[in-house]
Amino acid sequence: MWLWLTLIVVGILTYLQRLLFLGSGDDRPGDTLLRRGLRFVPASVLVALIVPDLLVVEGSLLISPANARLIAGLIAIVVAWRTRSILWTLLSGMATLLLLQALVAL
Amino acid sequence: MSPRRTAFLAGVRAELPILLGVLPFGMIYGASALAAGLSPLMAQAMSVVVFAGSAQFVIVQLVAENVPPLVIGATAFIVNLRHLLYSASIAPYLRKLAARHRRLLAYLLTDEAYTVSIIHFQRQPDEPAPGWYLAGAGMALWTTWQLSTAAGIFLGASLPAWLPLDFALPLTFIALAVPAIRDRATVGAAITAGAVVLLARALPFGLGLLVAALAGVVAGMLIDGAKRTGPVVAEEEKV
Numbered sequence: 001m002w003l004w005l006t007l008i009v010v011g012i013l014t015y016l017q018r019l020l021f022l023g024s025g026d027d028r029p030g031d032t033l034l035r036r037g038l039r040f041v042p043a044s045v046l047v048a049l050i051v052p053d054l055l056v057v058e059g060s061l062l063i064s065p066a067n068a069r070l071i072a073g074l075i076a077i078v079v080a081w082r083t084r085s086i087l088w089t090l091l092s093g094m095a096t097l098l099l100l101q102a103l104v105a106l
Numbered sequence: 107m108s109p110r111r112t113a114f115l116a117g118v119r120a121e122l123p124i125l126l127g128v129l130p131f132g133m134i135y136g137a138s139a140l141a142a143g144l145s146p147l148m149a150q151a152m153s154v155v156v157f158a159g160s161a162q163f164v165i166v167q168l169v170a171e172n173v174p175p176l177v178i179g180a181t182a183f184i185v186n187l188r189h190l191l192y193s194a195s196i197a198p199y200l201r202k203l204a205a206r207h208r209r210l211l212a213y214l215l216t217d218e219a220y221t222v223s224i225i226h227f228q229r230q231p232d233e234p235a236p237g238w239y240l241a242g243a244g245m246a247l248w249t250t251w252q253l254s255t256a257a258g259i260f261l262g263a264s265l266p267a268w269l270p271l272d273f274a275l276p277l278t279f280i281a282l283a284v285p286a287i288r289d290r291a292t293v294g295a296a297i298t299a300g301a302v303v304l305l306a307r308a309l310p311f312g313l314g315l316l317v318a319a320l321a322g323v324v325a326g327m328l329i330d331g332a333k334r335t336g337p338v339v340a341e342e343e344k345v
Contacts, residue, residue, distance in 0.1 A: 002175045003144070003148065003169065003175065004148065005175065006165075006178050006179050007148065007151065007152050007155055007156065007165075008155060009179055010155075010156050010161065010165065010178075010179055010182045010183070010186075011152075011155030011156045011157075013179075013182075013186070014156055014158055014161065014182075014186045014189065015212060015213060017183075017186055017187065017189040017190050017193065018189045018192070018193050018212040018213065018215040019193065019208075019209060019212035020190055020193050020194075021190070021193040021194040021197045022193045022196065022197045022208050022211065022212050022215065023205065023208055023212060033327075035191070035194075036327055036330060037323050037326075037327055038187055038188060038190060038191050039191075039291075039292075039326070039330075040292060040295040040322060040323040040325075040326030040327065041184065041185070041187050041188055041319065041323060042160075042188060042282070042283070043283060043286040043287045043292045043295050043296045043299070043322065043326070044295045044298070044299035044318070044319045044320075044321075044322025044323050044326070045164070045181075045184065045185050045299070045315070045319045045322075046160070046279045046280075046282055046283035046286065047283055047287075047295075047296040047299045047300045047303075047322065048299040048300065048302070048314075048315050048318035048322065049164065049275075049276070049279050049315065050279045050280055050283060050300075051299075051300040051304060052303060052304070052307065053273075053275070053276035054276060055304065056304075056307070069273065069276075073276060073277075073280065076277050076280050076281075077280055077284060080280050080281045080283075080284040080285075081284050084284070084285055085127065085281070086127045086130065086131055086278060086281040086282075087126070087127055087130055089278075089280055089281035089284075090130065090134070090274060090277050090278065090281065093273065093277040093280070094269075094270070094273065094274070094277065097270055098268075098269075101270070
């Protein structure tokens with residue numbers, strides 16, 4: 001129930017964000033500070049999402065070659081940088097992780 | 107062909123290469139939404155109601171971590187803030203449209219539809235039917251997003267258990283993050299956000315993500331500001 005409500009509220013807010021300048025015919029975000037800040041939102045949010053998934057294993061920091069997700073993630077970063085493709089990033093990261101998991105299981 | 111039809115089809119055509127990447131993206135969303143405990147109906151409804159890939163992935167991850175709804179909502183709001191920029195940047199090209207048409211088009215203003223449309227409008231400022239171009243790109247994306255979500259929901263349950271499906275989320279975020287990091291200021295924002303999120307892990311209610319994102323934005327703006335007042339004033343933003 002709470003989740004449904006959250007989805008609907010997020011949906012409405014997202015629509016309003018898309019509508020704000022388009023609907024009013026106003027061309028520019030008046031507040032240039034806001035405009036300058038918005039540019040950094042994607043990189044900041046995404047990196048904050050990625051880092052714990054790669055570096056934190058069972059609640060503690062693990063920066064070591066034994067951390068399979070870290071290695072697979074680093075390879076995916078290189079592939080994303082070279083190819084700019086979601087598909088290749090996914091395939092390379094997944095393949096690396098599966099390979100490392102298989103090696104450990106041997 | 108009428109200019110409207112031509113513009114609509116041109117929008118669809120411009121969107122096609124992007125759809126190749128959207129297809130697996132939507133399927134992974136559908137499958138990971140189920141893996142996180144969302145019902146199939148809820149997973150599909152989110153694709154219709156929110157209709158913003160990265161926000162949907164973030165919501166799924168936070169739901170899986172049992173983050174409270176208020177924090178989920180606030181985080182999704184921040185992730186979606188970039189739509190303000192799209193709205194502002196595309197508005198001048200659509201100024202002549204009736205307000206009710208602009209209200210409809212706002213729903214279709216996603217990353218992917220915005221990107222191809224703004225490129226077209228900048229190259230062809232005298233496009234006779236700009237609204238139809240955006241509608242073509244937006245509806246091609248909408249249809250693909252709904253169908254790929256449904257495919258992911260349908261196939262998700264039949265995927266083998268040894269496949270680390272949860273790893274698809276960070277990998278997708280990597281694919282989205284790398285192109286967003288393109289100069290010194292965005293690198294600074296990224297490093298700050300990554301460091302702060304590790305330091306803020308102890309914060310309750312998943313607030314670490316919000317704090318880290320805000321820290322990243324502030325760091326980026328500070329570096330940006332330092333650059334502007336420094337000697338290299340020549341390379342201004344090309345937005």
